[in-house]
Amino acid sequence: MKAWYDTAESLKIALAAIKANKSRGVLTTLGIVIGILAVVTTMTAANGLGNTFRENISTLGSDVLYVSRRPWVVTGNFFQFRNRKNLELKESKLLERRLRRAVAINPSSNANRSVKYRSNVMEGTTIIGTTDKHMLMTASTPELGRFITSFDVRFKKRVCVIGSEVKAKLFGNADAINKRMKIGRDSYRVIGVMEQQGSAGFFGGPNFDRQVFTPITSFTKSFGHRNRGFNIAVKAPPEVSLADFEYEVIGEMRKIRKLRPAQDDDFSINQMNQLVSAYNNVMGVIVLIGLVITGISLFVGGIGVMNIMFVSVTERTREIGIRKAIGAKRRAILSQFLFESSTICLIGGVVGLVLAFGVTGLISKFLMPASISLPIVAVAIFVSILTGVVSGLIPAFKASKLNPIDALRYE
Amino acid sequence: MALRITDVSKTYQMGVEEVHALQEVSITIEDNEYVAIMGPSGSGKSTMMNVLGCLDTPTSGEYHLAGEDVSKMNDDQLAEIRNQKIGFVFQTFNLIPRASVFHNVELPLVYGGVAPAQRADMTNAAIGKVALEDRKTHKPSELSGGQRQRVAIARALVNNPAIILADEPTGNLDSVTGEEIMAIFDGLHKAGNTIILVTHEKDVAEHASRIIRLKDGRVESDLVTQRPESRFGEVLA
Numbered sequence: 001m002k003a004w005y006d007t008a009e010s011l012k013i014a015l016a017a018i019k020a021n022k023s024r025g026v027l028t029t030l031g032i033v034i035g036i037l038a039v040v041t042t043m044t045a046a047n048g049l050g051n052t053f054r055e056n057i058s059t060l061g062s063d064v065l066y067v068s069r070r071p072w073v074v075t076g077n078f079f080q081f082r083n084r085k086n087l088e089l090k091e092s093k094l095l096e097r098r099l100r101r102a103v104a105i106n107p108s109s110n111a112n113r114s115v116k117y118r119s120n121v122m123e124g125t126t127i128i129g130t131t132d133k134h135m136l137m138t139a140s141t142p143e144l145g146r147f148i149t150s151f152d153v154r155f156k157k158r159v160c161v162i163g164s165e166v167k168a169k170l171f172g173n174a175d176a177i178n179k180r181m182k183i184g185r186d187s188y189r190v191i192g193v194m195e196q197q198g199s200a201g202f203f204g205g206p207n208f209d210r211q212v213f214t215p216i217t218s219f220t221k222s223f224g225h226r227n228r229g230f231n232i233a234v235k236a237p238p239e240v241s242l243a244d245f246e247y248e249v250i251g252e253m254r255k256i257r258k259l260r261p262a263q264d265d266d267f268s269i270n271q272m273n274q275l276v277s278a279y280n281n282v283m284g285v286i287v288l289i290g291l292v293i294t295g296i297s298l299f300v301g302g303i304g305v306m307n308i309m310f311v312s313v314t315e316r317t318r319e320i321g322i323r324k325a326i327g328a329k330r331r332a333i334l335s336q337f338l339f340e341s342s343t344i345c346l347i348g349g350v351v352g353l354v355l356a357f358g359v360t361g362l363i364s365k366f367l368m369p370a371s372i373s374l375p376i377v378a379v380a381i382f383v384s385i386l387t388g389v390v391s392g393l394i395p396a397f398k399a400s401k402l403n404p405i406d407a408l409r410y411e
Numbered sequence: 412m413a414l415r416i417t418d419v420s421k422t423y424q425m426g427v428e429e430v431h432a433l434q435e436v437s438i439t440i441e442d443n444e445y446v447a448i449m450g451p452s453g454s455g456k457s458t459m460m461n462v463l464g465c466l467d468t469p470t471s472g473e474y475h476l477a478g479e480d481v482s483k484m485n486d487d488q489l490a491e492i493r494n495q496k497i498g499f500v501f502q503t504f505n506l507i508p509r510a511s512v513f514h515n516v517e518l519p520l521v522y523g524g525v526a527p528a529q530r531a532d533m534t535n536a537a538i539g540k541v542a543l544e545d546r547k548t549h550k551p552s553e554l555s556g557g558q559r560q561r562v563a564i565a566r567a568l569v570n571n572p573a574i575i576l577a578d579e580p581t582g583n584l585d586s587v588t589g590e591e592i593m594a595i596f597d598g599l600h601k602a603g604n605t606i607i608l609v610t611h612e613k614d615v616a617e618h619a620s621r622i623i624r625l626k627d628g629r630v631e632s633d634l635v636t637q638r639p640e641s642r643f644g645e646v647l648a
């Protein structure tokens with residue numbers, strides 16, 4: 001309790017000192033403002049990217065295994081997969097017959113073609129041949145019209161479902177349903193428009209809004225069957241763990257491909273989590289670099305505060321002498337200056353935070369959905385106070401160690 | 412609460428030269444004594460007061476305050492002694508410019524850990540003793556020199572310390588104001604405090620019952636006046 005009274009006094013002096021030197025304080029806090037603004041914006045941007053990514057990736061389904069020739073995320077030598085055979089459509093049928101437990105199995109293939117409606121062209125669009133089962137694999141659904149049906153697949157219908165960006169590019173605001181558009185050289189009828197997935201196909205990842213879905217049968221007819229690789233999506237039943245089910249899929253695929261025990265798999269099993277962890281690795285490094293850079297700006301701001309605190313201590317040398325002469329202990333003087341420096345930094349931090357809210361507003365308006373979360377606010381506040389304490393420590397320590405007589409004599 | 416310094420020396424190192432501000436000074440001052448310290452400029456009066464007031468530590472020698480060896484104490488222990496046992500009045504007042512009269516006087520209680528309610532009572536009492544009740548909210552810059560010194564005295568006695576030290580308390584004041592200040596010290600002495608003050612002025616020294624003269628950092632004379640009424644004649648004639 002006793003310690004409390006001089007602490008309250010220290011806080012009072014600190015606030016009075018800041019009030020008395022407003023313009024100096026403003027200049028000093030500028031470094032902290034910029035530092036906190038940078039830190040918060042970095043973290044918010046990273047968060048926003050992460051959310052966009054997760055939203056995008058959720059299209060893949062968390063309980064779906066994707067069998068393909070190459071892994072999605074390649075570590076090491078890319079060319080080791082060169083000699084692998086493509087997956088064939090009939091392997092998908094065999095797998096379906098063997099994996100009775102699977103909820104659904106969906107073969108798909110893709111190609112890049114220009115799509116065209118009247119004079120509107122979109123180059124390099126990803127055309128995906130798939131089946132009605134696609135709807136079981138993903139969370140995304142058509143916003144308008146319908147998806148491909150088994151009927152479309154069976155009768156090789158020239159119909160397509162387009163992504164939101166394709167719709168916007170080719171049809172603008174006009175109705176797309178039942179319009180005929182060109183995919184490559186062939187004419188397809190639009191039967192559905194997918195809902196928007198997310199704005200960014202960043203890091204070269206797939207942009208789900210720039211895709212066009214067609215029945216796999218008409219796809220192979222239009223774009224060829226020979227040398228075409230397929231991917232097989234296998235939806236795991238809810239009662240088994242994905243890891244166990246993966247063993248099952250591997251086992252059946254090895255049987256289908258007649259691999260001897262000594263032979264390595266000549267196919268890869270992918271799942272959403274691999275992309276997530278690959279993303280986390282990449283993002284972790286980017287965020288780290290971002291934080292180091294912004295940390296440097298905060299450090300520079302902290303140096304500015306330290307400098308001002310030295311000035312403050314020197315200016316108040318006589319006052320420190322008076323306080324010590326009438327019984328202020330070292331801790332009381334120390335806390336007086338630590339309060340001053342951390343309050344300066346806290347004010348800077350709060351201003352930085354307010355600016356960061358503005359910047360985040362701009363980001364979410366023009367770039368991607370982003371918002372400042374409560375933990376980020378807490379971190380920003382904590383970091384700014386910490387910066388204040390750290391940069392005030394040496395000046396405060398110097399003040400607390402002053403000999404009362406020397407301090408009183410200071411002119 | 413007797414003060415006893417034994418063979419106290421204070422040496423300042425000025426480049427290669429050593430300044431001996433105090434040289435093996437030994438003095439004992441008993442409770443409720445009224446002591447004036449005199450001597451020419453540079454004789455070590457302030458140095459001795461600072462040692463007695465625990466503001467400074469001697470280069471060598473011992474200082475016992477109420478039986479406790481002060482010369483072995485650390486910074487914070489000395490701060491506590493200054494806060495609890497000693498009230499110090501400076502020639503240049505040494506008030507905190509931004510703080511009000513009330514807050515200046517209250518400050519030793521704040522650092523002494525006295526609860527706010529009790530603090531206000533003690534502060535008001537101390538301000539009452541120097542008759543500044545109507546100046547409580549003023550800043551030091553809004554006061555006359557004599558009023559400032561009264562604030563400083565109120566601050567020195569707010570904690571009811573046994574010992575009041577004053578280094579030339581009237582040095583910056585005219586003689587009439589100086590007499591007012593000395594009247595306050597006389598009252599404190601009557602109330603039982605030990606008073607030690609440094610002065611150049613005979614009229615001021617006249618208030619004390621013992622006069623210690625320093626010269627070149629040594630005690631030149633140490634005289635006790637038996638009858639306060641005739642002190643002037645006896646000591647200074």
Ligand SMILES: Nc1ncnc2c1ncn2[C@@H]1O[C@H](COP(=O)(O)OP(=O)(O)OP(=O)(O)O)[C@@H](O)[C@H]1O
Pocket residue numbers: 423424425430431432450451452453454455456457458459
């Ligand atoms: N911090 C210091 N550094 C160096 N020398 C000092 C210091 N303080 C005092 N001195 C020296 O010590 C000696 C005694 O100084 P002191 O202040 O005690 O004198 P004084 O008797 O109070 O004089 P005055 O009557 O002028 O106030 C002087 O010679 C002074 O120059």
Ligand SMILES: [Mg+2]
Pocket residue numbers: 456457458578
């Ligand atoms: Mg002096």
